[in-house]
Amino acid sequence: MRIWAAVLSILAAATMVWAFYLIFFYAPTELTMGVVQRIFYVHVPSAWVAFLAFGVVALCSLGYLWLKDDRLDAIAISAAELGVVYTTAVLITGPIWGKLAWGAWWVWEPRLTLTLLLWLIYVAYFMIRNATENPERGKRFAAVLGVVGAVDIPLIHLSVQWFRSQHPQPVIMRPEGPTADPAIVETLFVSLLAFTLTFFALLLYRYGLERMRMRVDALRYRPTTSSVTSAEGAFR
Amino acid sequence: MRDFARQSALIAHKDLLIELRSRERLVSTLTFAVLVAIVFSFALDPTVRPVRIAGAMVWVTILFAGMLGLGRSFTLEQEQDALVGLLLTPIGRGALYFGKFLANLALLVIAAVVVYLVYALFFQLSLGGAAAGLALVTFLGCVGFMALGTLFSAVAASTRLGDTLLPIVLLPLLIPIVVFGAGATQLLLIGRPLAEVGGNIRMLAAFDLIFVALCTTVFGTVVEE
DSSP: OHHHHHHHHHHHHHHHHHHHHIIIIISOOBTTTBGGGGGHHHHHHHHHHHHHHHHHHHHHHHHHHHHOOHHHHHHHHHHHHHHHHHHHHHHHHHHHHHHHHTSSSOOOOHHHHHHHHHHHHHHHHHHHHHTOSSHHHHHHHHHHHHHHHHHHHHHHHHHHHHHHHTSOOOOOOOTTOSOOOHHHHHHHHHHHHHHHHHHHHHHHHHHHHHHHHHHHHHHHTOHHHHHHHHHHHHHO | OHHHHHHHHHHHHHHHHHHHHHOHHHHHHHHHHHHHHHHHHHHSOTTSOGGGTHHHHHHHHHHHHHHHHHHHHHHHHHGGGHHHHHHHSSOOHHHHHHHHHHHHHHHHHHHHHHHHHHHHHHHTOOOGGGHHHHHHHHHHHHHHHHHHHHHHHHHHHTSSSGGGHHHHHHHHHTHHHIIIIIHHHHHHHTTOOGGGGHHHHHHHHHHHHHHHHHHHHHHHHHHOO
């Protein structure tokens, strides 16, 4: 597995370098928005990976509740941690772009609102996990939130869209802009690939770490058996 | 199916009986709701017409007051390990959840009625014309709220953070209830016909069905040791 992680990270690093070259030297500067539009190549892939991570959390949580397999829980928590990181990246890059393009740091745009709520659900996921005395229950509680959250996300999405339609539409540019220059599309796809590969490489490393932590915990919480064996050794 | 209904009715009866004897949840919830209304009336700019924002105020009050009451739902069962006793009875996990949910819903509906009356009194709202619509929207909103609320109050009660955790987990998940519930309430309060909020009512009903079914299914994994 470590080999896979190494291979993936080399691939991810190479693609990321390629993506950055395209972002800064190849992609044309967008006419109306100017240089700030380039943040789009970080923002959109981060959002994609954040939602991908949430999907992984949801599937593994469901699997964990069903099969009670610790490996699934380890994948779920690894994906959830990465999800927080990437959602934070979305929520930082979004307003930077928004300030220049929309003239406001924050607008209650459906996708933006959904991402913020997603971030809050992730935060609750970790709070639940860390607030239980019994780690087994913490895993189950977090998995329940993972499943309920995944079912709720489409409903939240519908409701925030509904909420917008009840209000006058502000005069905003759509984040994609009217442009569809092939160079822009190409850069975006390379960037998406780079972010996705990075996500899976990090997920593998984090999963390995979580498994190692579980093994250490299993060894540490076995004091009675180990003391018995050492006592036996002393008698021998 | 018959067993399920009978068992959940028993659990709901038990919870409501405890409440009838102590009245602690209802008294605290209702007092809190009145206090929120008073706080709103002082916090509001007097030139704002309350009817324009009444939907928002009503739903904020219902959510916060409901959250306060929910905290007691499972902390009550933690005392002297009453929950373990309940789990040892031949009552199914789903029926246990559903019974708790029914009791919580009954208490929240009472609180919601009082919230409307208090706001009608304090802010001169006329409820008469839209009473049926308001009752329907509020009831559907309360069902969804308590479906998720009952599940996560069981979760929160067995964590170190307890009731502090409840709103943090629950509020992001309840955004659809707020959007559809408060939106419909607002339209009805300013005298729009019921037909105009048909979409909101359908969405609330869908939310309720999904989460009552889902939470009844996953509740077992929450209470098991």
